[in-house]
Amino acid sequence: MGCGWLHSADDNVLAGRVEAEGLTLDQTPPPWRTQAFDHEMTRADQAAFGEAFAAFDQRVTEAAARGEDRPAADFFDPDSRWNARMDAISGALNGARFGEVSSLDYDAYGDTGVNWRVREGYGRLIARLGEAAASVTVTDCAVRRIDRSGPLLRLETNRGELTARVVILTAPNSLIASETIRIDPPVPALLEATAGVPLGLASKVHMTVRGAGDFQPDTQLWTRTDTAQTGGYHLRPFGRPMIEAYFGADLAWGLEAQGPAALFDFALSELVAALGSDMRRRLEAVAVSGWGVDPWSRGAYSHALPGHAADRAKLRTAVEDRIFLAGEATAPVYYGTAHGPWMEGRRAADAALTVLGLDPRRDDGDSEA
Secondary structure: OOOOOEOOHHHOOOHHHOHHHOOOEEOOOOOOOOOHHHOOOOHHHHHHHHHHHHHHHHHHHHHHHOOOOOEHHHHOOOOOOOHHHHHHHHHHHHOOOHHHOEHHHHHHOOOOOOOEEEOOOHHHHHHHHHHHHHHHOOOOOOEEEEEOOOOOEEEEEOOEEEEEOOEEEOOOHHHHHOOOOEEEOOOHHHHHHHHHOOEOOEEEEEEEEOOHHHOOOOEEEEOOOOOOOOOEEEEOHHHOOEEEEEEEHHHHHHHHHHOHHHHHHHHHHHHHHHHOOOHHHHEEEEEEOOOOOOOOOOOOOEOOOOOOOOHHHHHOOOEOOOEEEOOHHHOOOOOOOOHHHHHHHHHHHHHHHHHOOOOOOOOOOOOOO
16 A cells, blocks of 8 residues: 555665565566557657656756756656656656656655565565564554653653653654644744655555456556546556556545545546446456545655755754654655665664664664664
């Protein structure tokens, strides 16, 4: 329902843990640069689109080298027929259209081009890695306020109050920006930074498909080229009789607001239009994500707004050396991934331990410690 790919797998701190946890590392390349059935795109069209996207990326990189922090959409070729398709893909990459994405932040993303998967699911890996902490973890204990007015931090929760010398805050930016979790007295610079790096949205619909043999395993289909209001469809992931629909940006926000059925109906309408009316009886929704309407998420992953690329660094600045932020939005290079916040969590933990007078690099059996 969330992360599916070990992005930059050859430089991903979690990739080496997959097989150690008894799970299966699948190195099948992603289908993102292909178009199933050559639908609405000849091979020449697909090559032309790839060249257009590469040229766009190069213009953004050149602008970033000059320190320009502008809407990434400023670097579209106004005469290109592929701008709508690129904006649709931005919904998947950034959770927002390129007009809402800082060119400097977009260029900062680290991508080695190597993407692998965990056959049993990325979430299964994360769950396994968290098992050691399960006995000391309290769930269903929402923190509403962090009072920093005294010598000890005071945390108000729905189960009572706690005091602490340090706090590591890993909640989504949306909850901090809206003060669902309130730091008191407020920290204006922090609130401004969270607003500058909002959460975009990517929504998924997983469907079973009858007669899946019609589709090649692990192929990709974008049904339209004339609009950004369209989804991407991963056909038969892992060879399974399924289709994964992926919607981003304003399209995802609008569909989620209407409820899970709206996401499936939209996917169904696009696949029927692209592949024929018999798809209506062949598809069945089995799981639909709802990160935008989830009160403890309110979005998927972050993008810096134009002019706000520097706000990620501001989010990494500790408050009084006792409130440390970490998460996907604070990752300078691997934001929008799972391993980025893993690395950021270690950074914040090391800083907190140092403040407490403990050695964060002691030998605790963890090869990364």
